[in-house]
Amino acid sequence: MSQSELSPGTPPPTHANTINEQQHGVWVKITQGPGLVSVLAVFVALVLGGLLIAATDAKVATTAGYLFSRPSDFFSALWAAGTDSYVSLFQGSIYNSRQGFAPFLETLTVSTPLICAGLGVALAFRAGLFNIGAQGQIIIASIMAAYAGFAWHLPFGIHLLLVILMGIIGGAVWGGLVGLLKARTGAHEVILTIMFNYVALYLLDFLLNTKAFQRPGETNPISPILDPSAVFPALPGSRLNLGFVMAILLTILVAWILNRSTIGFEFRAVGANPAAARTAGVNVARSTILVMAIAGALAGAAGVAQVAGTEQVLTAGIAASLGFDAITVALLGRSTPWGTFFAGLLFGAFRAGAVTMQISTGTPIDIVLVVQSLIVLFIAAPPLVRAMFGLNRKSKNKPPKTPKHAAPAPAAPASQGGGA
Template identity: 60%
Template sequence: MGYFFARPTDAITSGWRAATEAYGAMLRGAVYDPQGSTTVRQFRPITETLTVATPLIAAGLGVAVAFRVGLFNIGAQGQLIIGVVLAGLVGFRLHLPPGIHLVVAVLAALVGGALWGGLVGLLRARTGAPEVITTIMLNYVALYLLAYLLTTSTFQRAGASNPISPPVDDSAAFPLLLGDSFRLHLGFLVVLVAAAVVWWLVERSTLGFRWRAVGANPAAARTAGMSVPAAYVGVMVAAGALAGLAGAAQLLGTEKSLTGGIAGSIGPDAITVALLGRSRPFGVVLAGLLFGALRAGGVLMQAQTGTPIDIVLVVQSVIVLLIAAPPLVRAIFRLETKRRRGAGTDAAAPTAERQGAAA
């Protein structure tokens, strides 16, 4: 402390240098590396960012769609795993012509995720079971089901002692977009198309209007003749299918083989992506790209500056806290109650703040 107060500029300079070097390395590892010895190495970072972001965007779309109907879907991890299982089964056990094989494998992933998500919606619609509890439980069911399947002859790779499946056929894999030097695959473009479809479905279609009405006020939607249970089931089927698409991108585009940790932390990260994207498809795409950049750039940051890659998790956690801070502050200081009381005393003169709150 004596040294700090004697020469505080030393601490400030050292801290600034550490931060700029760390985040500079992260930027080079996520976007463009001018220090790369070849053109491939210089442009590989941006392709890695897009590759890592692909399953995050798809799973984040699944979580965001459920948010719009008032359902807190934290089961993207389980839905992704079931989608991966079915996609892998089709990918390495069926031998179909190129093109057809990929389509069938992707459809299998969509069906697997949709069934796992639809089960949650059905439980909520029929019994009122909280989706938070059922999705957590089904996440563990899917995780341990995958661990068991990798010990069976159907999924275990011949001659392997560790739990790993055979690789999917080349005909079932997403083609690489930029050649063998980069991992970026066609799944990225498929996910972007899925984001556009989700935007149209939620924002422009009649079905999406019903979902948003149920999310805004289930009682009013029911009074207007809308089926709230059907909305719950339908949106969870769609959310599960999107999570299954994330699994297809992870298996058929990047990993190529099933392992116990193939899902990684995509499911939990998808929740943060959906929150940061404000449950809007375009926002989810941008948030997924941000998180992909953090993960892709964190590797080079750790290698060159010694900064632990765990700082990426710290940044993600800070993002979640900043997103949660406004409603938390309003709840602690009862700002909503005060604002409503103020609105009651001066209802004839709506302010811009009240209009924004109503919107």
């Protein structure tokens, strides 16, 4: 920009001003980005959870009776109640001196189905669909994978591969049916997935009381144990198995689909604006069916991780609450593949360490559910988190911006001489 292009009174741009603007832009991206908000949401939820633990602690209640005479006792008990619980949670999920990193292996094991199901929910989110049907998709996948595992007797490599394929196909079909009904009839996917969850749950209860699925000699609703050739190999002395490797590969695959493939671009376009995507030539109905089928396949992988990984049998509680926890994982991960992956690890750590926390400190396991709920609350309210930490979108210290175009020159004064 030349000096003549600047409006009167505007200082010429300098190298320092350009650097300040660049630094300010980087700072805004850091402070206003979704990643920092997610981290701060987890931090605030942990702090509030610690305060809740302290509020229910017997020693804290005792020292509160003589707070004004000896306040140090109260604050020491308050600090110990919160920190001791979280230290025990860390020791039960990451590392402790007695077991080493064995708890971390358990965290990875527990995280595997959360990651797979979370990816299915996150992918649907990116396409503008709210997939609450991961629970039913996990159940259907577990039914098909378990049946292939205990009813068919095949060599190791072929058998395990068939179990994986059956589970993924089962989840894909169950999710694809939702997409088909939405695309053809306009029915809302939330209602459809909720209903499909109930259908899958009662279908599982029915099958476990039939001869084909009930273990011989048992009256309880439990299937035969899967053949050794149908389960994931595990690390010696640990429950961690190759299912976690499957979760990593699926994360890479979803990242490639969303960011590198044409179909992923169509998914994101439909999620951003279906009408505009349709105008641009995207087949919205086909994208809806396909994205729900892929989401169901990812949730189906979670079912495979359950029956062929940790449980190795089919029971009525095979899905537990994984399908609904996956929604929380996807929200915390901001519906991104790697964000969902690390959110699944975090929630897996909560689950793995909750038992140790209760045994060591007497803190109820339910406190973990409270912390998870608080995380969802703060994730759903980013302005609240930004306001708590002063990360408002309008920065008060924004550097002066150099104008790109010159202001219009002032009009020349009218001639004072002659002429009417």
